Amino acid sequence: MSEQPDTNLGSHSEPAIAPSVTIHPDRGYEVKEHYKCPLEGLDIFTIAGAEHSALEGCPFCIVRYTAVKELCPHSTGTECIAADHDSLFSPMTILMEKRENIVLACADDKGMNTPCWDFYGPRIWEKDRLQRLPQYDTSSERCFERAVGWLEECDREHNCTSTKERGVPCRVLDVRNGRVRLLGVQGDEHFNYACLSHCWGSSEDMLRMTSINKSAFETEIPWHLLPQTFRDAIQFVRRLDQRLNVPFLWIDALCIAQDSEVDWQRESANMASIYRNAYVTLAATASRDASGGCFKSSLGSDTAQFEFSAPLAVVGTSDNTVHPIRARKTLDHRTASFPLLQRGWVFQERVLSPRMLHFAAGELIWECSVHSDCECASPELRRQFKPPGKSIYLDDADHYWSPDRHLWRELITDYTKLSLTYPRDAFPALSGIAKMIASRLNDEYIAGSWKTNLISDLAWYFTAEAGKLCEPAKPWRAPSWSWASVKWRTHLDFLHISRELASVEELSCHTAGLDPTGEMTDGALTLRAKVLPVRIEATAEYGMPENTIRVVSTDFTIRGSPPRYTHRITDMWTCFYGLAEFNNPDAMLVQLGSLPHKREVNFYGVYPPLCLAQESRTFLLLGTNGVAGWRRIGLMSITTYNPHLALYGIDGDSVSIEWQQQKLAQLKWDEIVDMLEVGAKRSRAIFRLFDEAEAQSITVT
Numbered sequence: 263m264s265e266q267p268d269t270n271l272g273s274h275s276e277p278a279i280a281p282s283v284t285i286h287p288d289r290g291y292e293v294k295e296h297y298k299c300p301l302e303g304l305d306i307f308t309i310a311g312a313e314h315s316a317l318e319g320c321p322f323c324i325v326r327y328t329a330v331k332e333l334c335p336h337s338t339g340t341e342c343i344a345a346d347h348d349s350l351f352s353p354m355t356i357l358m359e360k361r362e363n364i365v366l367a368c369a370d371d372k373g374m375n376t377p378c379w380d381f382y383g384p385r386i387w388e389k390d391r392l393q394r395l396p397q398y399d400t401s402s403e404r405c406f407e408r409a410v411g412w413l414e415e416c417d418r419e420h421n422c423t424s425t426k427e428r429g430v431p432c433r434v435l436d437v438r439n440g441r442v443r444l445l446g447v448q449g450d451e452h453f454n455y456a457c458l459s460h461c462w463g464s465s466e467d468m469l470r471m472t473s474i475n476k477s478a479f480e481t482e483i484p485w486h487l488l489p490q491t492f493r494d495a496i497q498f499v500r501r502l503d504q505r506l507n508v509p510f511l512w513i514d515a516l517c518i519a520q521d522s523e524v525d526w527q528r529e530s531a532n533m534a535s536i537y538r539n540a541y542v543t544l545a546a547t548a549s550r551d552a553s554g555g556c557f558k559s560s561l562g563s564d565t566a567q568f569e570f571s572a573p574l575a576v577v578g579t580s581d582n583t584v585h586p587i588r589a590r591k592t593l594d595h596r597t598a599s600f601p602l603l604q605r606g607w608v609f610q611e612r613v614l615s616p617r618m619l620h621f622a623a624g625e626l627i628w629e630c631s632v633h634s635d636c637e638c639a640s641p642e643l644r645r646q647f648k649p650p651g652k653s654i655y656l657d658d659a660d661h662y663w664s665p666d667r668h669l670w671r672e673l674i675t676d677y678t679k680l681s682l683t684y685p686r687d688a689f690p691a692l693s694g695i696a697k698m699i700a701s702r703l704n705d706e707y708i709a710g711s712w713k714t715n716l717i718s719d720l721a722w723y724f725t726a727e728a729g730k731l732c733e734p735a736k737p738w739r740a741p742s743w744s745w746a747s748v749k750w751r752t753h754l755d756f757l758h759i760s761r762e763l764a765s766v767e768e769l770s771c772h773t774a775g776l777d778p779t780g781e782m783t784d785g786a787l788t789l790r791a792k793v794l795p796v797r798i799e800a801t802a803e804y805g806m807p808e809n810t811i812r813v814v815s816t817d818f819t820i821r822g823s824p825p826r827y828t829h830r831i832t833d834m835w836t837c838f839y840g841l842a843e844f845n846n847p848d849a850m851l852v853q854l855g856s857l858p859h860k861r862e863v864n865f866y867g868v869y870p871p872l873c874l875a876q877e878s879r880t881f882l883l884l885g886t887n888g889v890a891g892w893r894r895i896g897l898m899s900i901t902t903y904n905p906h907l908a909l910y911g912i913d914g915d916s917v918s919i920e921w922q923q924q925k926l927a928q929l930k931w932d933e934i935v936d937m938l939e940v941g942a943k944r945s946r947a948i949f950r951l952f953d954e955a956e957a958q959s960i961t962v963t
Contacts, residue, residue: 282381282577282578283350283381283575283576283577283578283587284381284382284575284576284578285321285324285325285574285575286573286574286575286576286586286587288572288573289324289328289574291316291317291319291324291328292319293319293321293324293382294318294319294320295382297315297318297319297320299315299318299320299322299323299347300315301315301320301322301323301347302347302348303347303348304347305344305345305346305347306342306343306344306345306357307342307343307347308339308340308341308342308343309327309330309337309338309339309340309341309342309343309356310339310340311323312326312327312330312343313327313339315327316328321381321382322347322348322350322381323347324574325350325366325574325575325589326343326345326347326354328571328574328589329354329364329366329571329574329589330343330354330356330364332571332572332589333362333364333569333570333571333589333590333591334356334358334362334364336358337356337358341356341357341358342356342357343355343356343357344356344357349391350366350381351365351366351391351392352391353365353391353592362591363591363592364589364590364591364592365391365393365589365590365592365640366391366392366393366574366575366587366588366589367392367393367394367395367570367587367588367589367590367638367639368392368393368394368395368577368585368586368587368588369394369395369585369586369588370585371394391641392587393590393638393639393640393641394637394638394639395570395588395590395638396593396624396625396637396638397625397637398559398624398625399557399558399559399624400556400557400558400559400621400622400624400625400626401494401557401559405625405626405637406498406501408626408637409619409626409628410502410505410506412619412628412630412635413506413542413617414506416617416630416632416633419632420630420631420632420633422616422617422630422631422632423541423616423617429535429539430447430451430452430453430455430539431447431455431512431517431529431532431536432446432447432449432529432532433445433446433447433512433517433518434447434455434510434511434512434517435483435496435510435511435512435513435516435517436509436510437496437499437500437503437509437510437511438500438503438509441482442482442483442485442488442496443479443480443481443482443483444471444476444479444480444483444516444517445480445510446480453509453510454506454507454508454509454510454541455508455509455510455511455512455540455541456495456499456502456508456510456511456512456540456541456542456543456544457511457512457513457536457537457540457542457543457544457611457615458491458492458495458511458512458513458514458543458544458545458546459543459544459545459546459602459608459611459612459615459618460491460495460513460545460546460549460552460602461546461549461550461551461552461554461601461602461605461608462515462551462552462683463550463551463552463553464551468489468515468551468552468553469483469487469488469489469492469515469516469552470515470516470520471515471516471517471518471519471520472519472520472521472522473519473521473522474521476519479516483516489551489552489553490552490553490554490555491546491549491551491552491553491554491555491556492513492516492552493555494546494555494556494557494621495511495513495544495546495556496511498544498556499511499544502542506541508541508542512536512540515552517529518530527774527775527776527777527780528775530690530693530777530780531693531775531776531777531779531780533610533611533614533693533694534610534614534693534694534695534697534698537610537611537614537615537694538614538615538616538698540615540616540617541617542615542617542618542619543611543612543615543617543618543619544556544618544619544621545602545608545611545612545618545619545620545621546602546621547600547601547602547603547620547621547622547627548600548601548602548621548622548623549601549602549621550601556621557621558621558622558623558624559624569590569591570588570589570590570591571588571589571590572588573586573587573588574587574588574589575587590638592638592640592642593622593623593624593625593636593638593640594623595622595627595636595640595642595643595646595647596646596647597646597647597648600620600622604680604681605680605681605682606677606680606681606682606687606688606691607682607687607691608680609676609677609680609691609692609695610691610692610693610694610695612629613673613694613695614694614695614698615629616630616631617629617630617631618630622636625637625638627643627647634647667703667712667715667719669699670699670712671756673695674692674710674745674754675753675754675755677691677692678724678745678750678754679750679753685735685736685737685739686737686739686781687781688710688735688739688740688746689709689710689739689740689746689773689779689780689781689782690777690779690780690781692710692779693777693779693780696779697779700779707778707779708769708771709740709741709743709744709746709771709782709785710740710744710745710746711744711745713766713769716766716769716787717759717762717764717765717766717854717855718756718758718759718762718855719745719756720743720854720882720894721756721757721758721759721854721855721880721897722745722754722755722756722897723754723755723756723757723897724745724748724750724753724754724755725753725755732748732749733748733749734747734748734749735747735748735749739781739782740782740785741771741782741784741785741786741787741962741963742893742894742895742962742963743787743882743894743962744785747894757857757878757880757897757899758857759854759855759856759857759880760855760856760857760858761855761856761857762854762855763791763792763853763854763855763856763879764789764790764791764792764852764853764854764855765789765790765791766787766788766789766790767788767789767790767959768786768787768788768961769786769787769788770784770785770786770787771784771785771786772784772785784963785963786961786962786963787961787962787963788959788960788961788962789852789959789960789961789962790957790958790959791852791853791854791957791958791960792852792853792952792953792955792956792957792958793850793851793852793853793955793958793960794850794851794948794951794952794955795848795849795850796849796850796851796883797849798849798885848885848886848888849883849884849885849886849895850883850884850892850960851881851882851883851884851898852881852882852883852884852960853879853880853881853952854879854880854881854882855879855880856877856878856879856880857877857878857879857880858876858877859876859877859878876901876902876903877901877902877903877949878899878900878901879899879900879901879949879952880897880898880899881897881898881899881900882894882896882897882898882962883895883896883897883898884960884962890963891961891962891963892960892961892962892963893962893963894962900945900948900949901945902942902945902946902949903942
């Protein structure tokens with residue numbers, strides 16, 4: 263039988279040795295095994311209450327109270343602790359004016375992973391919530407050893423770096439023998455190399471390779487000219503080379519001639535293979551520019567998130583060793599808190615790299631195609647530090663999810679939330695991912711979409727900020743029918759189309775170079791579809807622009823929602839942009855497709871909601887000023903319903919026919935139908951106009 267902990271450890275000079283957790287003797291509290299804590303079963307309690315129970319001998323409150331007083335010294339007794347009182351390792355949130363999140367952590371993996379089950383009687387059910395105490399210095403030997411451990415584990419157990427395709431860049435940095443030089447590579451060579459992902463920042467004097475200094479760099483790149491991020495990456499690769507045979511480093515600024523458009527076009531077209539074939543990509547995730555460095559340390563830092571307490575408890579193991587448990591503030595793993603992850607170019611670097619080592623603020627974060635981890639072992643990592651598209655990677659279809667068009671939409675939705683220094687880079691910064699998915703889909707890439715799915719991909723829209731319309735991107739970077747043609751707003755989304763009512767008659771797209779996924783110069787799309795002329799009338803209500811579309815061949819008006827509501831699909835819905843460029847434009851609706859579906863409708867005093875069978879049709883709104891031809895200026899969805907299929911219940915199958923009939927008998931069904939028919943008749947009339955119209959050929963630029 264395992265040795266049980268001493269219940270009076272607080273009065274002893276040495277902690278008990280057992281596979282168990284006990285209060286650290288230096289805390290000076292006496293644990294009383296039979297004390298009935300009044301806070302048991304609570305998940306929120308005052309700091310004063312925890313202090314009182316700690317003095318009375320509750321071990322759970324001893325840990326909570328001492329952690330709060332050390333890490334939140336300005337807290338008061340009336341403020342509260344939000345935590346599961348009876349779960350020792352559950353996280354704590356201190357409900358002060360500025361909330362603080364605190365967790366318990368152990369400095370070494372052995373203490374974390376020891377199977378402990380006793381804490382003065384109660385069983386520890388949630389041992390996995392004990393987190394790790396980071397080194398808070400990413401240049402340390404301990405951090406390096408953890409990085410090597412992740413790489414070796416991945417080499418041994420995963421298939422992230424496939425040997426099927428081991429091409430190398432045409433240039434790399436040779437960092438061996440105490441110097442740095444630019445090295446040209448023959449096409450048939452194979453070796454391990456690392457890539458660096460970093461923020462360039464706004465500095466124009468950051469070291470770059472050009473046609474002028476290329477020859478000198480092939481001899482040696484002076485160390486004093488290298489920015490700190492480059493130096494740190496070089497030092498890390500030199501250490502990797504000693505352990506894992508990684509002698510070379512690829513940095514875009516030094517391996518692509520920055521004054522040569524030809525070199526840039528060629529190398530950017532190879533970006534997918536450069537990152538895919540790297541042994542590992544090092545990411546200066548916490549730095550805003552090349553001067554910020556990779557290595558981050560809390561030494562001398564006033565950053566409050568690096569604070570941790572003196573030992574509160576100990577894990578005693580069967581090999582007669584003890585491992586202190588401390589409290590620390592949680593580290594922020596939200597991608598929005600890392601400068602590098604806000605950059606559009608870095609998106610594909612992160613997606614394409616089979617393994618990425620992030621130098622974050624105070625810790626390392628690991629991502630590979632199978633696993634992610636961080637030094638602090640936070641269970642929130644996968645949720646907060648979401649690796650975009652990692653599930654699509656790449657070569658082994660047996661355990662990597664194969665990409666499809668729905669995944670492409672998810673990828674570009676994430677991508678359009680990021681920033682680009684140069685708007686024209688919208689397609690080049692995505693070209694590596696586009697090539698990868700094109701090879702899997704065996705499809706043609708067209709201006710950010712796919713040829714076989716182009717009609718459905720035309721039904722995109724962005725949610726807009728309150729009171730603002732979507733505007734065309736300037737300078738021009740994509741035809742108006744592409745999602746890349748506008749300034750990106752809060753969120754990109756698509757209306758769903760299950761039946762296409764238009765077809766592609768002709769496509770013409772040209773890029774600046776030879777890469778079909780690169781920067782565009784022009785594009786035109788000819789659709790075969792049914793169309794109706796409309797007139798656009800713009801008005802303003804309460805300072806908010808509102809646009810009205812009038813179908814001129816009928817007597818009714820379709821009102822579109824103001825832009826602040828464009829993320830909500832109502833019966834008459836539209837999203838406009840670029841109207842300022844048109845002066846009373848000619849306009850038309852082009853029918854794209856339809857979607858049969860169900861929809862819940864709530865009526866005052868009626869429960870549950872009606873479940874309506876309905877049909878939505880999606881239309882492009884085109885405009886022209888008579889000079890530039892037809893351009894997309896909006897999107898519309900029009901919905902109608904079938905009153906004979908209206909049912910009660912969230913799902914028509916969820917209630918019995920008898921119950922439905924009983925409820926229907928109690929309502930003035932005719933009144934409800936009349937309310938719905940106000941909009942439904944109008945929608946059906948528009949559908950009839952399109953059904954009776956002849957298909958036309960319309961070219962959109």
